[in-house]
Amino acid sequence: MISNWHKMAKADVLRNSPAFSRGVLFLLLLAVAGLVACRAQLSLGFQVSGLAQTGLPGLYEGQFMFFSGIGAGLAAARLYCRLSGRSGLDPLILWFTFCVLLAALSFSAINLGRPERFFYIFRSHNFSSLRFWVSLALLVYLFITVLSLAGFGRKYLMFPAVFLASAIPVLNGLLYQGMSEGRFHDFPLHSALLAPRFLASAVSCGLALLLLGLFLLRNFARFDLDAKFVKTLAAGSACALALNVFFYILGAADAFYNLSAGRARFLLLFFGGGDTLRFANIAMWLSAVLALLALLLLLLPRTRGNMHLLPWSLAMIPLSALLEQGLNFNAWAGYTPSLIELLVSAGLVSACLALFGTGGRRILRHALTPVKIF
Amino acid sequence: MRPGSRCILSVGRFSEAGKVANRSRRKFLRTFGFALAGLAGLPVLPGASPSALPAAASGNAAQNTAVPGGHAGGLKAGRWGMVIFTRKIAGVSERHKIIQACHEAHNVPDIPGRHAIKWIRNEGFARSFAVRQAPEELLNRRFLLLCNHCSNPPCVRVCPTRAGFKREDGLVLVDYGLCIGCRLCMSACPYGALSFNFCDPAPYLREIVPDFPVRERGVVEKCNFCVERLDAGLQPHCVEASGEAVIAGDLSDPESRVSRALKDNYGIRRNDPHGLEPNVHYIL
Secondary structure: OHHHHHHHHHHHHHOOOHHHHHHHHHHHHHHHHHHHHHHHHHHHOHHHOHHHHOOOOOHHHHHHHHHHHHHHHHHHHHHHHHHOOOHHHHHHHHHHHHHHHHHHHHHHHHOOOOHHHOOHHHHOOOOOOHHHHHHHHHHHHHHHHHHHHOOOOOOOOHHHHHHHHHHHHHHHHHHHHHHHHHOOOOOOOOHHHHHHHHHHHHHHHHHHHHHHHHHHHHOOOOOEOOHHHHHHHHHHHHHHHHHHHHHHHHHHHHHHHOOOHHHHHHHHOOOOOOHHHHHHHHHHHHHHHHHHHHHHHHHOHHHHOOOOOHHHHHHHHHHHHHHHHHOOHHHOOOOOOOHHHHHHHHHHHHHHHHHHHHHHHHHHHOOOOOOOOO | OOOOOOEHHHEOEOOOHHHHHHHHHHHHHHHHHHHHHHHHHHHHOOOOHHHHHHHHHOOOHHHHOOEOOOOOOOOOOOOEEEEEEHHHHOOHHHHHHHHHHHHHHOOOOOOOHHHOOOOOEEEEHHHHHOOOOOOHHHHHOEEEEOOOOOOOOHHHHHOOOOOEEEEOOOOEEEOOOOOOOOOHHHHHOOOOOOEEOOOOOHHHOOOOOOOOOOOOOOOEEOOOOOHHHHOOOOOOHHHHHOOOOEEEEEOOOOOOHHHHHHHHOOEEOOOOOOOOOOOEEEEO
16 A cells, blocks of 8 residues: 555656646746846945945845744744654755755845855954844754755754754844844844744744645645544644734833834834835735734634635735834835835745755655655 | 645655654754753853953953054054144145045045045044034034044944954054955944045046055045054145144043043044044044
8 A cells, every 4th residue: 555655656756747837937947037137236335235225124134034933933843843753854945945045145144245255254253243143053954954964963953953954043033123113222023022923923824835835736636634643733823923913912011111213113014104105014924914814824723724724814814024124124114125026025035945845755756765865 | 635646755765654753853852952051152152252252342452452453663643533623724725635645645536426435534423423403503513534543443342354453553454465345344334434435446447546455346444544644754745735724643642632632632533432432532
C-alpha cells in the first residue's frame, strides 16, 4: 500500500504541469523586470525612489521586516511538526524559511545607499546598533537553515534556530519603533508592547503562509494534508493573531491616554491626517478589519474546519500584516513608492516565490526518501 | 483524504510510532528546556555582549567608543562647542556668506529640491527651537542650524558600521568610506542635521576643492566642525566668515571664549528632551 502510494505520488509530481510551468515563467519574467529596475536604481541612486520625500524608511524596509518576520514565524511551525512527530515536513518548511530569509536579506541590502557595502555591518560592527543585531540574527538563522537543509545536525540546530527566530521579530519591533515617523524619540507606539506584538504577528503570519504554501503546492503535486494537522496549525495561527490584536488594542489604548506627539501620530493613521494620510487611513482600517475578520473565522471551530473557507481566512492574516507593518505606514507621512521601488519589490518577491515553488516541488518529489537539497 | 494517497506529513514517523514518538518528544522537550535556560544565562557571562547594551541605553556608548583625535600642531579642546550670536547675523547676506563659505570649502553640491544637501541651513525660531510662543521679533528671526556635535550623539549609537563616530574632543564625524547608506543616523538625529546623497553630487559642484573629498552617491554627510582646519590650527570656515558672530572653542574650559560668552549672555540650545546635550549654543 505504502509503496503503491509512493509510486503514485512520485509519478504525479514528475508529470509536467503546464499551469505550474506557466506560473514559474510569469514569476521569472517579473523577476527579470525587477532586476532591470534594480540596475537602474543602482546606477542612478535613490533619486529614482520615493524615499527622498522623507529620506527615511519606505517600502524596502517594510518588506524586509515583513519577510524576516515570516521567516521567524516558520520556526514555530517546525517546532510543532517536530513535537507532533511530523518531521517529514521539515525539509519543506526549511526550504520555505530559506526562500523567505533570502527575500528579507535582499530587501535589507537593496535598501542601502551602498548595497555593495552590506557586509561592512559585520566587518566594522557596532554593538550598540540594532541594525547590526538584526542583520547578525538573520544571517546566522539563514546559515543554520542552510545547514539543516543540507542535513547537518537538523535535530540540534533547531534550538538556536528557535532562539534566533524569537529574537528577530523582537529586534525588528524595536527597530521599527526607532524608525517610525523618522525620529527615534517620538515613539508612536509603546516599545514594551511592540516587541511581543511583532513576535505574535510573525508566528501567526508564518503559520498562515506555510498552510497557504502547502495548499498551493497541493495543486501541483497530489498529496493530502492531514486535516488534524491543518486545523491545529490554523488554531495556532489564530491564537498568535489573537495575541497580536490584544497587544495592538493595548497600544491603541496607550496612545489614547498618552498625549505625546508621537502617540498622536499613531492615532492620525486611523483618524484624520488630511490628504497626505488618506491612503494610510484606508490601509490601516482595512488591515484592522481583515485581522478581526480572520480572527473570527479562525476562532469559530465551524469556519476553521471549512476547508474551502480556510485558505481565505488564512490569507487575510499576512495581508493585514503587510498593510499594517509591511508597508511601514508609520514612517510614511507623504511617502509614495516610485514605480522603480514597486518593480524591484515585485521582482524580488517573484524570484523567491519561483524558487520556493520549484524547490518545494523537488522536495515533495523525494518526500518518501531522504533527500539532500545541496 | 483522497483515495490512493497518503498523508505526507506522517513521513518521518517510525513503525513503533506511539512509544518512540512519546519518548523522543519528552527527550526533545528536556533538551530544549536546558538549551533555553543556557541561552537565558548567557548575559551573565563575562564578556557577553549585553555589557555594551546598558551603555547604549544610557546614551554613553558613543563616549565609550570615542576615538582619539587632533593633530600635534592643531587646536585642542576637551569638548568642542560653538556659540552663535543670532542678532549679529540677522541679515540675509550675513547668513548666506557663512553658508556659502562652508559649502564651497567642503564640496557641498548645490542640488535643488528634495535631494538638497545642507551642512548649514536657515530656519525660523519655531522650527529651530520647537517653541511657538515668543516675541514677534524673535519669531521672525532666522537661525543658522548645523550639526550640534552632541555629547551623547544618537547617530553614533545607531550606526551599524561605526561610520559615524565621536572623537575624544567631542566632534561627531562621518567616515564616508564606511557609510553603507542605511540612513538610520538620519532617523536618529532629532535635529535633521544629516543629508543623504540621493544622486551623484559631482555634477552639482560649481568648483571642486581638491583638499576636501567629494562624496559618492548613497552616503550620508553633515557638518564636520571643519575638523581639517582645527587639526591645522585654524578656526572653522563659518567662524571666519561670520566676523565675530560665531565663535568656536572649548566648552570644558571655563576660561575659554565660548564659556565666557555663555556666562555673560543668555544662551539657549535646541530642544533637548532626551539628554543628547547639543554643543551649539545660540545667544538671543
